[in-house]
Amino acid sequence: MKVILLERLEGWGGLGDVVTVKDGFARNFLLPRQKALRANNANLKVFDAQRAEIEARNAKTKEAAGKAGEKLDGTSYILIRQAGESGQLYGSVSGRDVSDAISAEGGKIERSMVAMDKPIKTIGLHEVKVRLHPEVTVTVSINVARSQDEAERQARGENVISSQFEEERVAAEEAAADLLEGGAGQIEGDYSRE
Structure with missing residues (x-):
């Protein structure tokens, strides 16, 4: 179906362009949302006027x-989610979660404005694009963490997953040193076979 675009659409064209799109895209998205008009002689005259x-x-x-x-x-927003030891989320953070977090802080955006190719599935700092207008795109930072303390550490630039494994490694080394120092596992006596 040929349509006249009433606003710039990424990948299709700018205001006033006559483009050919699939019928379903035109009927279900462009026409109901007043983003385009059917390209016929009457609508071309109306558009020009x-x-x-x-x-x-x-x-x-x-x-x-x-x-x-x-x-x-x-701006930066913190989302607290449950995750495993490796930082893998038990669920995911979607565009709806991002728009809810921004709206809770006083921003006025809709879910459809959040441009995410795929949901966020790991803890950490993630950059997300928000399209406020076809020609205006901003970037916000989403800090996904397991706790508020972890979110603050991530905001300072610390990699909480590697530091967690480092802390566990140091604790294991200290425990092993304590065992050796305390004599655990060492029994005095002569156990040679005769």
Whole structure:
């Protein structure tokens, strides 16, 4: 189906472009959300007559998104999740979780604005892109941790997984040294066979 784009769509084109898209994409996404018009003679005339108004409205929403993006860009959010010893989450952090965390802190975004290729499945610091407008994208930092203390350590730049294994290794070495020092396992006497 040929449509006239009413806003810039990544991978498709800019405002006013006539593009061919799949029928389902046009009927189920573009047309109901007023992102495009069917490309026929009547709609082309309507678009040409209202082009200045559509461009002004698009510029206004872009400016509003830019102002909101200045407040949001570079901010950090902490998500506490359960994870195994290796740092693998028992679940995952999805776009919905990120949008809920940002909204809880006072940001106004929708789940569809969070651009994640795949869910987050490990603890650590993760950069996530948020598309406030087709032409305005900001990056936020998501700190996924098992506890608030661990989140603070990660924020300082510490790798909590490797430090946890290092702490366990040092504790095991100390325990082994204590055993040897205390004489555990050493029995005095002559046990030679005659």
